Amino acid sequence: MADLLNVQGLETQFRTREGTVHAVNGVSFQLKEGETLGIVGESGCGKSVTVMSVLRLIPSPPGKVVAGKAVYQGKDLLKMTDEEIRHIRGAQIGLVFQDPMTSFNPVLTIGRQVAEPLEIHMGMSRKQALERAAEMLEMVGIPNAKERLNDYPHQFSGGMRQRVMIAMALVCTPQILIADEPTTALDVTIQAQIVDLVKRLQHELGMAIIWITHDLGIIAGLAQRVLVMYAGQVIEEAPVKELYGNPQHPYTLGLLNSLPRLDSDEHRRLASIDGLPPVLLSKPTSCPFAPRCKYAIERCLAENPPLLQVGPDHYAACWVHPETGRPRE
Amino acid sequence: MTVEQQPNVILQVKDLVKHFPITRGIIIQRQVGAVHAVDGVTFDVFKGETLGLVGESGCGKSTTGRTILQLYRPTSGEVIFEGKDLVRMKGEELRKTRQRMQMIFQDPYASLNPRMTVGEIIGEPLIIHNTHKGKEVEERVEHLLELVGLNPAFANRYPHEFSGGQRQRIGVARALALQPSLIVCDEPISALDVSIQAQVVNLLEDLQREFNLTYLFIAHDLSMVKHISNRVAVMYLGIIVELAPRKDLYADPLHPYTQALLSAVPIPDPNIEEKRRRIILKGDVPSPVNPPSGCRFRTRCPLAAEICAQEKPAFREVKPGHYVACHMV
Numbered sequence: 006m007a008d009l010l011n012v013q014g015l016e017t018q019f020r021t022r023e024g025t026v027h028a029v030n031g032v033s034f035q036l037k038e039g040e041t042l043g044i045v046g047e048s049g050c051g052k053s054v055t056v057m058s059v060l061r062l063i064p065s066p067p068g069k070v071v072a073g074k075a076v077y078q079g080k081d082l083l084k085m086t087d088e089e090i091r092h093i094r095g096a097q098i099g100l101v102f103q104d105p106m107t108s109f110n111p112v113l114t115i116g117r118q119v120a121e122p123l124e125i126h127m128g129m130s131r132k133q134a135l136e137r138a139a140e141m142l143e144m145v146g147i148p149n150a151k152e153r154l155n156d157y158p159h160q161f162s163g164g165m166r167q168r169v170m171i172a173m174a175l176v177c178t179p180q181i182l183i184a185d186e187p188t189t190a191l192d193v194t195i196q197a198q199i200v201d202l203v204k205r206l207q208h209e210l211g212m213a214i215i216w217i218t219h220d221l222g223i224i225a226g227l228a229q230r231v232l233v234m235y236a237g238q239v240i241e242e243a244p245v246k247e248l249y250g251n252p253q254h255p256y257t258l259g260l261l262n263s264l265p266r267l268d269s270d271e272h273r274r275l276a277s278i279d280g281l282p283p284v285l286l287s288k289p290t291s292c293p294f295a296p297r298c299k300y301a302i303e304r305c306l307a308e309n310p311p312l313l314q315v316g317p318d319h320y321a322a323c324w325v326h327p328e329t330g331r332p333r334e
Numbered sequence: 335m336t337v338e339q340q341p342n343v344i345l346q347v348k349d350l351v352k353h354f355p356i357t358r359g360i361i362i363q364r365q366v367g368a369v370h371a372v373d374g375v376t377f378d379v380f381k382g383e384t385l386g387l388v389g390e391s392g393c394g395k396s397t398t399g400r401t402i403l404q405l406y407r408p409t410s411g412e413v414i415f416e417g418k419d420l421v422r423m424k425g426e427e428l429r430k431t432r433q434r435m436q437m438i439f440q441d442p443y444a445s446l447n448p449r450m451t452v453g454e455i456i457g458e459p460l461i462i463h464n465t466h467k468g469k470e471v472e473e474r475v476e477h478l479l480e481l482v483g484l485n486p487a488f489a490n491r492y493p494h495e496f497s498g499g500q501r502q503r504i505g506v507a508r509a510l511a512l513q514p515s516l517i518v519c520d521e522p523i524s525a526l527d528v529s530i531q532a533q534v535v536n537l538l539e540d541l542q543r544e545f546n547l548t549y550l551f552i553a554h555d556l557s558m559v560k561h562i563s564n565r566v567a568v569m570y571l572g573i574i575v576e577l578a579p580r581k582d583l584y585a586d587p588l589h590p591y592t593q594a595l596l597s598a599v600p601i602p603d604p605n606i607e608e609k610r611r612r613i614i615l616k617g618d619v620p621s622p623v624n625p626p627s628g629c630r631f632r633t634r635c636p637l638a639a640e641i642c643a644q645e646k647p648a649f650r651e652v653k654p655g656h657y658v659a660c661h662m663v
Binding site: 261264 | 390497527528530531532535539556557558562581584585595596597598599600601602603604605606607612614615619
């Protein structure tokens with residue numbers, strides 16, 4: 006299948022009082038039509054900044070995309086004018102944010118907010134747009150959708166608000182849906198509802214999804230391909246079963262081992278990863294994970310490994326083979 | 335469920351109720367209703383065990399923990415800790431008893447005073463309770479810092495100089511300062527990243543073994559609760575719906591809510607996720623201001639029958655040590 010979105014060598018920096026923070030350091034990935042790509046990583050690893058950079062939603066200053074390209078339908082999103090990118094955002098790429106409590110305008114009705122993209126991008130009249138918005142709200146499982154168009158965000162629960170946000174992101178039937186930790190603020194039973202909903206909508210509308218999360222559990226049942234990020238870099242990329250069955254980066258391995266499992270009865274001590282993620286005040290010149298890595302060799306401290314092919318369709322940025330502890334190649 | 339004569343019961347909670355009043359009017363306030371945060375909770379905690387208390391946000395699990403420690407005074411009920419009823423205790427007697435029960439809070443960014451050094455934070459309980467004097471305080475603080483895996487030289491630093499995981503270790507050291515027997519851990523790891531969570535959980539387990547501590551471990555992460563607990567209680571809308579030894583609860587959940595909750599937890603393994611069938615609950619948790627009649631869960635329960643609306647299900651023992659509140663079991 007063709008690449009819908011092709012991101013190459015993305016670099017984003019933020020100027021702060023302490024110095025320049027290198028939040029994203031050369032991230033590349035492709036998104037294929039209709040697939041679900043998971044981006045996993047801990048807080049501060051640059052996963053949100055990556056997609057916000059692609060969508061040109063990084064506030065500048067202090068932020069700046071200093072290198073890279075993001076090609077969507079033959080055009081580089083990073084080189085577009087503000088006017089052009091506005092026609093992409095909301096129309097062809099929909100976005101769902103983490104916090105359903107703060108992502109709505111509290112003084113506008115839900116109907117206005119869900120209908121707005123239709124008026125802007127599709128040139129619909131207010132009346133048409135509201136009708137379509139009601140259909141969309143029904144599709145995401147809001148009961149009495151027509152009547153609720155006149156309600157304000159505070160009249161909805163957290164789970165319902167997240168449904169409304171998904172409706173808003175999908176109302177123009179975009180090609181890509183970017184979901185930035187869409188279930189992190191929700192309880193597990195509500196999370197299950199939302200995941201179920203998104204899977205159904207993808208089946209019906211056929212959009213590709215980028216799902217950003219820190220939860221390796223949720224991505225296991227959702228994505229076809231997964232990127233693992235650490236310190237502003239992609240450190241592993243693989244099809245979902247390959248990643249969980251045969252993790253090739255010590256960080257991925259460490260993350261998977263540090264999770265308690267609902268399906269295991271034996272009590273084993275959790276394998277923790279010692280230390281802390283690095284502060285990104287300079288661009289990493291060695292492997293950023295090396296100080297926490299038990300497999301680290303000399304080369305890891307001298308040279309930052311690029312993504313190396315370690316299997317068919319499987320890439321890892323590591324000089325060492327974590328099963329044998331011996332250098333690759 | 336009387337286990338009064340059992341010598342190894344450290345804490346007995348009997349029919350604990352905590353209602354928060356809702357008032358109207360600015361000068362002349364009158365009560366117009368109440369949030370039924372905890373509505374009749376009964377359980378025992380055995381010496382040296384970890385009792386997990388799980389439930390979704392707003393189910394009353396944190397209020398239960400705080401009411402047990404008398405941080406909130408209960409509306410009614412008894413809390414018998416080491417043979418004495420805390421509810422009837424006041425003043426100096428209660429203050430003395432507080433040495434024996436401590437709390438670790440959820441948010442390590444909000445639970446440490448930013449104007450106090452780490453040494454002052456950890457040493458404060460020693461001074462308040464007058465257990466150590468002068469140089470002894472410093473020595474004890476240094477010992478505690480070492481115990482939780484921090485450098486004793488950090489005693490002069492301020493909380494903002496530490497990461498989330500390190501701050502949580504400071505919170506643990508403070509809780510340990512007076513050698514308590516019971517520690518209420520209120521979501522101690524939910525604000526931390528996955529790789530750091532494992533560090534803190536391992537620390538809590540080590541300390542429990544070393545000092546024979548009893549934990550009431552409040553959390554919403556069912557996998558982590560399974561990992562750390564001996565027994566688990568599941569709360570829903572102010573009541574405990576099921577309580578059982580860890581293995582029984584996870585292998586054979588009897589309450590439909592527990593079943594749904596467990597099925598909603600994602601497992602970090604794509605091969606298992608592929609085959610899993612989820613019980614997707616409908617709707618949201620009802621408001622605790624006006625909880626449903628009869629069984630609290632009936633509005634979302636797939637098995638609800640007529641009796642569920644009319645009668646409150648009794649919390650009864652259906653297997654040794656396995657309690658459940660459901661008409662259908």
